[in-house]
Amino acid sequence: MIKFRRVTKVYQGNIYALDDVTVDIAKQEFVFLVGPTGSGKSTFIKLMLKEEEPTSGQVYIADTNLADIKRWKIPYLRRKVGCVFQDFKLLPQKTVYENVSYALEVTGKPRRIIETYVPEVLKLVGLSHKLDAYPDELSGGEQQRVSIARAFVNRPPILLADEPTGNLDPSMSVTIVKLLERINATGTTVIMATHDQEIVNMFKKRVVELREGRIIRDQARGVYGHGG
Amino acid sequence: MYFLRESTSSMRRNMALTFAAIMVTGLSLIILGVVSMCVHALNGVATHVKQRVDEIRVFLKDDITVEERQSLESFIRRMPEVRSVTYISKEQALVEFKKMYKDQAGILKEIEGNPLPAGFKIRMKDPKYNRTVAKRLNGRTEISVDPNTGRKEIKFREDVVNKVLRWASAIQRIGLFWVIVFGIEAVALVSIAIRMAIYSRRKEIGIMKLVGATNWFIRWPFMMEGVFEGFIGAVIGIIVSLLWYSGLITRVEAFVNIANLVSSGYLALLSFILVLIGILIGSAGSALALRRYIEV
Numbered sequence: 001m002i003k004f005r006r007v008t009k010v011y012q013g014n015i016y017a018l019d020d021v022t023v024d025i026a027k028q029e030f031v032f033l034v035g036p037t038g039s040g041k042s043t044f045i046k047l048m049l050k051e052e053e054p055t056s057g058q059v060y061i062a063d064t065n066l067a068d069i070k071r072w073k074i075p076y077l078r079r080k081v082g083c084v085f086q087d088f089k090l091l092p093q094k095t096v097y098e099n100v101s102y103a104l105e106v107t108g109k110p111r112r113i114i115e116t117y118v119p120e121v122l123k124l125v126g127l128s129h130k131l132d133a134y135p136d137e138l139s140g141g142e143q144q145r146v147s148i149a150r151a152f153v154n155r156p157p158i159l160l161a162d163e164p165t166g167n168l169d170p171s172m173s174v175t176i177v178k179l180l181e182r183i184n185a186t187g188t189t190v191i192m193a194t195h196d197q198e199i200v201n202m203f204k205k206r207v208v209e210l211r212e213g214r215i216i217r218d219q220a221r222g223v224y225g226h227g228g
Numbered sequence: 229m230y231f232l233r234e235s236t237s238s239m240r241r242n243m244a245l246t247f248a249a250i251m252v253t254g255l256s257l258i259i260l261g262v263v264s265m266c267v268h269a270l271n272g273v274a275t276h277v278k279q280r281v282d283e284i285r286v287f288l289k290d291d292i293t294v295e296e297r298q299s300l301e302s303f304i305r306r307m308p309e310v311r312s313v314t315y316i317s318k319e320q321a322l323v324e325f326k327k328m329y330k331d332q333a334g335i336l337k338e339i340e341g342n343p344l345p346a347g348f349k350i351r352m353k354d355p356k357y358n359r360t361v362a363k364r365l366n367g368r369t370e371i372s373v374d375p376n377t378g379r380k381e382i383k384f385r386e387d388v389v390n391k392v393l394r395w396a397s398a399i400q401r402i403g404l405f406w407v408i409v410f411g412i413e414a415v416a417l418v419s420i421a422i423r424m425a426i427y428s429r430r431k432e433i434g435i436m437k438l439v440g441a442t443n444w445f446i447r448w449p450f451m452m453e454g455v456f457e458g459f460i461g462a463v464i465g466i467i468v469s470l471l472w473y474s475g476l477i478t479r480v481e482a483f484v485n486i487a488n489l490v491s492s493g494y495l496a497l498l499s500f501i502l503v504l505i506g507i508l509i510g511s512a513g514s515a516l517a518l519r520r521y522i523e524v
Contacts, residue, residue, distance in 0.1 A: 072443065079440035089435050106441035150439065 001027040001158065001189050002048065007057035009043050009213075017043040019213035021057070025191065027157075030184045032200050033193040034224055035210035041193040044210070045160050048191075049081055050074050061158065079107055082151030082159040082188075086166035088143045090135040096122065096146050097131040103150045121153045122146075125179060141172035145179065152183055159183060161192040165199060173199055197224040242424050246457060249417040253461025253509050254468075256410030257502045261469030263403025264498055265490055269477050270396035272489045278389045282311075282355040286365055287345040287381040289372045290318075297346075300370045304350060307364065309357035314349040318342050345372055345381075358384060411509060414461065418454050418513025425450060426517060451514050458510020462503040469498065 002025040009018040018040045025031055033041050046052040047059050050066050059066045061081070069077055090099050097118060104114045122128055125145040135143055144164055151159055161180060165173035177192070177199055184190040194200065200207060200223060207222030208215060217225060288297065297315075304313050316324070321344040329335050352358060362382045365371060371380045426433065436446050473490060481489045 075437070075440045075442040075445075077440075078438065083438055089431075089438065091432055091435060102435075103439040106436055106439050106445060108445070154440070 001025055001029070001062060002191075003058075003060040004044075004047075005058045005060070007047065007054045007059060009040075009047065009052060010055045016213045018047075018054075018210075021210075021213070021215055023208060023215060023218065025189060027189055028184065028187055030181065030190045030203075030205045031192070032203075032205050032207045032222075033191060033210065034195060034200055034207055036195060039210040040213040041210055042162060043213075045083075045162050045191070045193060048158075048160060049083065050077055079154050080156050080158060082154060082156040084144070084147050084151050084159070084161040084164045086163040088135070088140075088147045088167075090143060090146055090150075092135050095132050095134055096127060096138070099135070099146055100150045100153050103153050107154065117153055121149045124152075124182070125149045139172075140168050141175060144168060144172075144176055148176070148179055148183070152188070156188065158189045158191070161190065161194075163194055164192065165194065165196050170198065174202070177203060200224040242421055242428065245417075245421040245424055249414070249421040249457045249513070250460045250464070252410060252417050253414040253458055253506055254464030256407055256414050256509070257462055257465025257506055258468045259403060259410060260407045260505065261465050261498060261502055262472050263399060263407065264501075265469060265473060265477060267396045267400045267403070268494060269480060269489045270392055270399070273480075274389045274392040274396065277392065278384075279355055281384060281389070282352045282358070283384075284350050284352075284358055284362055285316075285347055285383045286350070287347040287372050287383075288370055290345060292370050296370050300368055301348065303368070304348065304361075304365070307361060309352055309354070309361055311351045311353045313351075316347050316349055318344055318346045321346065347381075411505075414458075414509045415513045415516065418457055418510055419516040421457065422450050422454050422514040422517035425453060447518050450518055451511060454510040454514025454517075455507050456510065458506040458508070458513070459503065460506075461509065462506025465502045465506065466499045469502070470495070 002023075004021050004023045007018055007021045008016070010016055021040075021044070033044060035041055043052060047054055047066070048061065050069060053067070061077070066077070091102070094102065100122060101114050101118045104117060109117075119128065119131070122131060125148055127142060127145055127149070130138065130142065135146065138146070144167075148161075148164075159180070164180070165176055168176060173196060180190050180192060181203070204221045204223070206220050207217065207224070209217040209219075209225060288300075301313060301315065304310055319342070322342050325344055326336060350361065352361065362384075365382055366380050368380075371382065373379065374381050433446055473495065477490050
């Protein structure tokens with residue numbers, strides 16, 4: 001599903017965000033991308049969204065080299081790669097329902113489909129009773145669930161989560177990752193960048209550890225490791 | 229519907245700037261409307277005056293005999309279209325010339341002797357005979373030939389007409405200059421208004437990109453906003469132009485005694501053009517803002 005081939009990303013000032021990274025992530029896998037701040041996790045995710053271009057090497061998603069995707073086609077790539085962030089990125093003036101339906105409106109889906117999909121996915125994340133609430137009336141965990149619903153409503157084959165539990169308390173973090181696990185069970189490849197040691201240790205998924213832009217560990221059913 | 233909702237709510241948020249953009253667009257279109265109307269009216273006046281001048285003048289060669297001159301005069305007099313013929317000798321011509329240029333001493337000083345030709349002043353029974361008579365006179369050898377054009381010197385009295393036409397072209401030039409100046413400013417202001425709208429919604433735009441909105445989907449509401457501003461500007465331009473029409477042009481029409489100097493067909497065409505240019509200004513302004521501020 002996702003292939004990184006000798007990917008290096010150098011930012012201005014000779015800063016190596018990623019350094020010769022090669023990794024394969026299969027369809028339906030659940031991967032924790034771990035490492036301290038500045039280890040290259042965010043760059044890894046940005047490359048998959050084509051928000052950044054690699055300095056050298058190739059990134060493939062579903063056998064397509066992202067370098068071959070033309071600028072105007074990038075939106076279509078992003079519809080296949082759902083994305084969840086630490087700060088939720090919800091629109092404050094829109095309700096829960098609207099925040100999710102927005103993602104479908106934007107891709108030009110007909111109203112009939114929107115009216116079926118949105119309640120369905122909000123039910124999946126357990127927010128059927130808060131359709132008309134605004135984001136600032138929700139707890140952090142609820143907001144993150146809205147943002148997951150929004151990322152998933154397009155049924156993307158890949159879901160990226162960049163520190164999705166970074167702003168949440170431990171029990172809420174567990175709920176969120178369980179939700180991601182359920183989404184993973186529907187056949188979606190999930191990649192979650194995190195430095196939440198307890199979560200990683202609890203779920204026992206594949207762990208790819210980055211440090212200073214290099215993969216220093218790739219372990220099935222791994223734990224967070226020592227350096228933390 | 230989605231786009232309409234997005235653009236109107238954004239315009240409410242940037243009220244002052246939107247207002248300025250609309251006003252300047254309106255101003256440039258007011259000038260355009262008023263100027264076009266004046267030029268059109270003056271051209272109408274000129275044509276009208278041209279039709280009412282029932283006099284032509286022919287100039288004679290200096291070396292013709294009195295008999296030749298009288299033969300020409302009776303030839304003209306026999307024409308049924310002619311009301312009267314007046315002979316103007318070289319001396320009379322000079323007197324007339326001096327009278328016409330009495331405030332320009334320089335020109336008078338240049339003249340040595342009497343270079344002016346003698347001629348006939350011919351009045352028609354109706355201006356519509358001007359051409360027929362002129363054509364018939366063209367065959368007469370007594371009439372002098374203009375060395376520059378090689379044509380017989382048969383002149384229509386068009387000085388008034390020319391004066392009106394000169395006015396029209398001066399107004400056109402000055403007006404066009406200001407239309408362009410304000411037009412450019414209008415584009416700039418629309419562009420700034422749209423830029424502000426983009427800025428105030430940059431977070432939303434980021435999220436739209438994130439969930440896979442195409443660039444055009446993101447651009448449309450802003451584009452519509454610019455077009456809408458241009459359109460409202462055009463409406464203001466049309467209203468003021470029409471007020472100008474009813475306030476001034478109708479009075480001119482009464483004065484020169486011509487009905488429909490500016491026809492309703494012309495008013496409709498002008499309105500259409502103003503709307504078109506307003507929309508053009510609006511889309512140019514927003515395109516300018518969008519080109520630089522929405523990147524993937």
